[in-house]
Amino acid sequence: MSESYPVDAMNRVKRRHDRGFYDHATVHALLDTAALCHVSYVIDGQPYCTPTLFWREGTRLYWHGSSASRMLRNLSKGEPACLTVTHLDSLVLARCGFNHSADYRSVMAFGLARLVTDPAEKERALVMMVDRFFPNRTAGLRPTTAQEIKATAVIVMEIDRASAKIRAKGVIDDDEDYALPIYAERLPVRTTIGPAEPCPRLMEGVTRGADLAPYAPGRSLDEALTEAYALAYPRG
Amino acid sequence: MSESYPVDAMNRVKRRHDRGFYDHATVHALLDTAALCHVSYVIDGQPYCTPTLFWREGTRLYWHGSSASRMLRNLSKGEPACLTVTHLDSLVLARCGFNHSADYRSVMAFGLARLVTDPAEKERALVMMVDRFFPNRTAGLRPTTAQEIKATAVIVMEIDRASAKIRAKGVIDDDEDYALPIYAERLPVRTTIGPAEPCPRLMEGVTRGADLAPYAPGRSLDEALTEAYALAYPRG
16 A cells, blocks of 8 residues: 555545545656646735746655745745646547536645755755756756855745546546537647757857756656656655 | 736736736736636635636636535635646756746736626636637537536636736856856747547547637647637637
8 A cells, every 4th residue: 555645625636536646656756747836825815826846855845936035935934835736638528518628637735835944955955956857967067156045945845735636538428418419529738848959158069968868859748857857866 | 008907016026027017918818828727715724726727708717616616615705816827838957056947928817706606697608618718619519408507616706916927038047157068958848739539439420620720739739729719709
């Protein structure tokens, strides 16, 4: 039996509960397919939904922003947050309006988000903020300055509860509707990597390293991110 | 001068304010490129970030879910919400960690969300929930039943404030770093439509109609959605 996140009213998948998963393996694998997430937080009763880049380390999620951002000022003490990742895999056209749908994979993760203030934890996080996506890259970069470290805020959230929700069914119509002369289809959607665009100001002789091999043109971004994750975090 | 959304502490783009836009033209055009959004709302102080399909009508946003969903029960009276749309357009690899970035286009829209209860408004919304994405499709579908209408909840939110934030710059390094022998690139990311997968149970002779022409294989999803929007809402 794989470990699972506890389930209660906060994270139980209520609508279409057959699509819900709570085990670490499913939740973590889905989180590791993505670079972009949306984080929800509350300021004076007002919800905000902010897109940002994030990554996972065990049962912790990290994301970043400038110290000036409204989110960080408010989350720095440890505030409830919800980080969500979604892949849209298709649009589904059925024989009635009600059965129109979409295939998707999503994770909602809940916890208390706080600013990373411990210098060693922050230094390590700033390395992984790059190396999780581009393994071994930081070692070859111009070192980060003290001012840059100060200007970068890192947020961490231990996942208290999480759920994954997956639909991968294509067209599902009511039994009697299949006899109707109505066109229906699954329209697949895919997010892929294009040909890399090297900086026009590269020094002569500087070329793309083998570490960027996962990011090959035409590949699904989620596959490339999963492969990069496995290189950056070989123990999962 | 184009009309704009009012700007205050809620929606002012604070970090990288040069990337912020508040005019209706920019905000609406970006909203119309997307099918998927993330909606944030608050229940007992806990933020939730829920992915869903949505569409725009003038300065109103509509989205849907089952009457059983946790979001709708709580938003039905008119609750503050934030609906966000984000496109990730690239990952940016720079010569130092601090300048690693991404190109993106996003909109955050704020307002009070409420359940659509007026029968005429709900009926029209259920048509547009399909026809906004697939123009003229509802007319050819098996009619929606009273039970389906009852089982579908529609949420509407008048946009009170909104901001768009766009980065489309690729690699930007500190002046002195361009002299370093470090590889840097813009890695483009694109979400495209794949070949349509017709339902295997289609009646003989039933074919894909010309109305689905915007959804051609290899096309960017955001372009196809923009074209479909213009057909569904010719007055914008």
